[in-house]
Each structure stands twice: as C-alpha cells, then as structure tokens.
Amino acid sequence: MSIKQKIELYKKRPVSPHLTIYKPQTSSTFSIFHRFTGTALYFSFLVIAWWLVALISTNFEESILNLSSCLIMRIAFVGLFFSLNYHCLNGIRHLFWDLGYLFEIKQIDYSAYVVISVAIILTGVISTAFFTIMKEYVWNIAL
C-alpha cells in the first residue's frame, strides 16, 4: 500500500471527538502555551542570532538597528517579550515540579495565576522600556 492510499484510509476511519469536547483546564492550557511560546521563541532566537551576525559583520551600521518603527514589528516585539516572560516563568514552575513541589490542584492554580499576572506586568514594563529606547536613540538616527 502506498503512502497516499494509507492517508486516504486514515481520513475515513471513525474517530471520537477529543479536543473539541474536552474542557480546557489550567494545567493543560498552560502546558500547551508553554509549548507554543517555546516554538515561537526558538524561531525568534534564530532570527535574532542572524540579525546580530548581520549587525556585527556590517560593523554596527545603524540602519540595521531601526526595527520597530512600523506597527507589525511593534506587535511582533510585544509578542516576543510576552513569550519570553511566559516561557521563563512557566519554566520555573516546571523546575519546581521536577523537585517535587507544587503538585496539589490548589498549588497548581495559584502558581498559574502568579505566572500569568507577572508575565503580563513584566511584558508591559519591558515593552515600554524597549520602545522608548528605540524612539529616543534609534528612530532619530534613521530619519
């Protein structure tokens, strides 16, 4: 049987609903967001690494620094900072789990609340700092 025939058979088999009916819970939602932010961060760090290679090899030319003057890039940067904060804070929760703490349901809920609130606050702080730096020191150079 070729691969195409196998795929056709797989599409026809009966499957009971799983993701569409299961109630999303704290543990599962935070876990899948940990995975999402992790993948987003991996690709972002690839881009950042190559951007830094470009910056250094053109001898710190200032036009490469002008990143966040358009809206899409600003949204992308806020997304990057949120992913970084969320993944780091949830990662701390994972490390606690590896040591054997925070396993009760109440503890999971409380630590999840702390993670999401600190992530949002920190994202606001770092984004305003970053965009103020960009505005004061970089946009004037490019213009």
Add this chain to the structure above:
Amino acid sequence: MEYSSLKTPLKKAKNLGSAKSGSHHWLMQRMTAVILLVLTIWFMSLILIIYTQSLEASAIILHPLNILALGIYINTALYHGMLGMQVIIEDYIHCKKANLISLILLKLVTILTIMFFSGAIISCYSKF
C-alpha cells in the same frame, strides 16, 4: 526462549541501532533552563538600565563580559530550543521519513547558526 542480547528480534530486524539514553536530553534541558533564567534576568536588567539612564551614561554596558554573556545566552537558548523542538517533532510527525528528515534539518540549522553566531561574537573582541 532465551535471548542473550538486550535487543528484541524485531529491533534487530529493523536494524536502527540502540535508543541510547533519554536522561541526557532531560538533564541538558534542565541545566540550560537554569542558565537561561539567570541570563534572561541579566539582559532584561540591561534594557532597564539603558531606559533609566541616558545612552551615553549607559555606554558602560559595552563591556567584553556583556558581549560574552550575549554569546552564551543566544547559543544556550538555541541549544535549549533545539532540544525542545526535537520533542515536538517526535511527538507530532508520525511518518518515519519526514520525522528523520525534520530532525536532521533542525539540528543542522541550529548547529550552523550557533557556529556563525559564535564567530561573530569572537570577531567583536578584535574591535576593543
């Protein structure tokens, strides 16, 4: 029947080799995670230092140790990300051919980026 080898006959027929160990992957994920936590806090505080002081006053951050920290940070983050993406590829891609090719491409891209980035960081030191 008695088998003198640790591999079942099916594994020998598939001839793909031993699975080695998974605990190294788990341990490296945790160790790189701890290093990345420290370095993330370091770089966020650098951004806040530039924000609270003017750019000239904060030119103090242009120090060889900060450049080394940037090099270690991006390289460790890429390695940690490679370990995580490996798990994702193994989880979600079922076709064996696509699985293997994606894993090889992932490791190739990550290792190339780490090498080029390390070269750029090292070349920074000649500018001091």
